[in-house]
Amino acid sequence: MLKIYNTLTGKKEPFEPIVPNTARMYVCGVTVYDYCHIGHARSALVFDVLRRYLEYSGYAVTFVKNFTDVDDKIIKRALEQGVSCDAVTAKYIQAYHEDMGKLGIRAATEEPKATEHITDIIQLTERLVAKGLAYVVAGDVYFEVSKYPEYGRLSKRRLEDLQAGARVEVDERKHHAMDFALWKSSKPGEPAWESLWGPGRPGWHIECSAMSIRHLGETFDIHGGGMDLIFPHHENEIAQSCGATGKEFARYWVHNGFVQINKEKMSKSLGNFFTIREIFEKSEWPEDVTGEILRCFLLSTHYHGPLDFSDQALKEAKSALNGFYDLFGRLGEPGGKAIVGQGLDQALDRCRAAFMSAMDDDLNTPMAIASLQALRSDVNKLLAVGLSTEGRQTARQAFRSFGAVLGLFQLDRWDFNVRVEPKAAHLALATFAPTVTVEPVMTDVQIETKLAERIDAKKCKDFKRADVIREELKSLGITIEDKPDGTSRWKR
RNA sequence: GGCGCCGUACCCAAGUGGUAAGGGAGCAGUCUGCAAAACUGCGAUGCAGCGGUUCGAACCCGCUCGGCGCCUCCA
CATH class of the missing domain: 3.40.50.620 (HUPs)
Incomplete structure (x- = not known):
């Protein structure tokens, strides 16, 4: 209630x-x-x-x-x-x-x-x-x-x-x-x-x-x-x-409550405000990601209290979301034939109860997010033990449906590190130009090619070569994670 | 002058009478060729300060200090 x-x-x-x-x-x-x-x-x-x-x-x-x-x-x-x-x-x-x-x-x-x-x-x-x-x-x-x-x-x-x-x-x-x-x-x-x-x-x-x-x-x-x-x-x-x-x-x-800048009310009359489009303009991330970061940030404090806006706060929201989307990436991979089931059900029930009771309590979104973080941790542990493909899908779906209430976790991909040319950083309102376009610095195919090269290098124990490739991709904002089976996953 | 809000760890932030959630950062460890991610552990003997009520207070009451808002258009 x-x-x-x-x-x-x-x-x-x-x-x-x-x-x-x-x-x-x-x-x-x-x-x-x-x-x-x-x-x-x-x-x-x-x-x-x-x-x-x-x-x-x-x-x-x-x-x-x-x-x-x-x-x-x-x-x-x-x-x-x-x-x-x-x-x-x-x-x-x-x-x-x-x-x-x-x-x-x-x-x-x-x-x-x-x-x-x-x-x-x-x-x-x-x-x-x-x-x-x-x-x-x-x-x-x-x-x-x-x-x-x-x-x-x-x-x-x-x-x-x-x-x-x-x-x-x-x-x-x-x-x-x-x-x-x-x-x-x-x-x-x-x-x-x-x-x-x-x-x-x-x-x-x-x-x-x-x-x-x-x-x-x-x-x-x-x-x-x-x-x-x-x-x-x-x-x-x-x-x-x-x-x-x-x-x-x-x-x-x-x-x-208000959004503040350095503990002061942000308002037009004080002139210390950021427009929504300005924030999207300055962002280095794709639009949908920026939108979700902003949303996560705005929900990270109870609605009744003041909320201080800063780059730092935005980065923290980004980190928090990154952990979720990393998990979703793993959940999208095929699972083993593990006998998991009950553990997942229990984790989901626990999360549902915590989530509902947080939201029921005067829309306590920070606590609701905490309940989802607990689920994230639970699912990560299950994943370490082994989670079936079906279980993975169930878990992803749960995040999607709880997240829908907050408007989070709806993206299929979190191309979080796609580099977007930051448009003129200090545009005046009147000269605002339309939407930023997202252009990945490297196509998926190019990345896959590089990755194949690196796997070959690794097979030959040519770690130096492998590290060079990893660094090269990293400089383009692409992170590689090696899996235990010798293959790798990547993310932007 | 009137009305009201806020002060919790390095940062963000829950908790509003039953013995301090969660995240980020940091450190240590497991795993790894190395990384990354994940996992495990460490981290406030104390919740601005001082009194009071209570078996028990971050939570209630009083005072003090510090920050802010509304009373004018403002989300």
Whole structure:
């Protein structure tokens, strides 16, 4: 049974969906005015894994993740680049899909856009005005926080405290400094939709209320996003949604921690961020490998805590994965006629139990990975004793299916040391060039030829010659392992 | 000023009341022509510090120190 930490209650709680065996979740996506950074990747990945694990646990999952495609920053970017807002959002939505695709993040069930829900947004705003929870000022509509007694429930703040700390210059027309815009009147040239209050566009928070209600209903199971969205975004969503419907909104609020650089929050405003594509650009490894390394790195810390990004951390993730893929390579070779069976079954059962209990415990991915490492060790030992071809396949399949929950271990080959020309290491975002292509420095046939040469040399006890060949291949990133039977295996 | 998070070995990282998982790096050994991989062994008498509660604390409480976040757009 999955237990999940709920920001709303501050406790780890058993996940009990509203409709049995069904999970409905909404996650705040991105505002599409720029490329995604590694922090966006973490958030997307955490909820991708939550979704995968819910499915693995037998739930039918409806997963909604939005795109904010109308916003001040988009307007600004469009002006800067001299293109339409549509052009900006289309470009970065596509980039989002490309980047997340490389990380193996599955598309959500629905990926609605704010601009496609203007009618829903206007209707929801009207409901709030009609209920006296919002007021109109010269074409703008504001939510009145003081009319909503539960305001601050999620972020555990009191209005008085907020007021004391407010650093923003307060718009005089607002009744309370914390009142926020549901609808903003548009200036000429800005995106605008007709409404009762004149031409305008939605405020930031209202779109998520409108879209989640549209796609999941007025009350649903899980609402997620990054820690920084707790206040004010999610607090405001709750106020709007509960205020309008009079019902409970989302039952479980799940928030992921930040990616940091040298213990500092990574963010656009601080300028210390790495975009996802930048990381792929700089990588010396093939795309699918880099994607898996990144995924493994991002899952190596519990989702709730901070995670420090560094080359060192990436290398460690690489080493960890390398051990698995080395094993998979051996599992792909034909086995002996060993009588193994029970040992493997026991190892698999042990792993399954440990894996499930780790994931059930608030998505403890580091512990889940540890359970797979234990299996790796067990299988290695069985291999030393002798494992049949069938047993090898069973083991590989087990890694594949547990791994699928985390999005790991799905590659057939781990051409880990294929040398890829590192593309210009410090490309500016704007000059980003498309995807890196992978070109092995040596073809398989060439390698096999060299290997045959070396085996001949070894047969003649010409170890010097054999070592020269091994060194030659090594300099090209190809590692040779001699097997007891005199033949060799190689890997890139 | 208000709210909150974090501090576990050389590094990463679980553990949230029952006597310190796992990985990486390192060292030693087995195997090997040598390597590589794998396997085996070694490695925190202690969980930032100091008090307290308890039969028992890394885990609970209090204080202190250090790092960070939110309260403004932010995953």
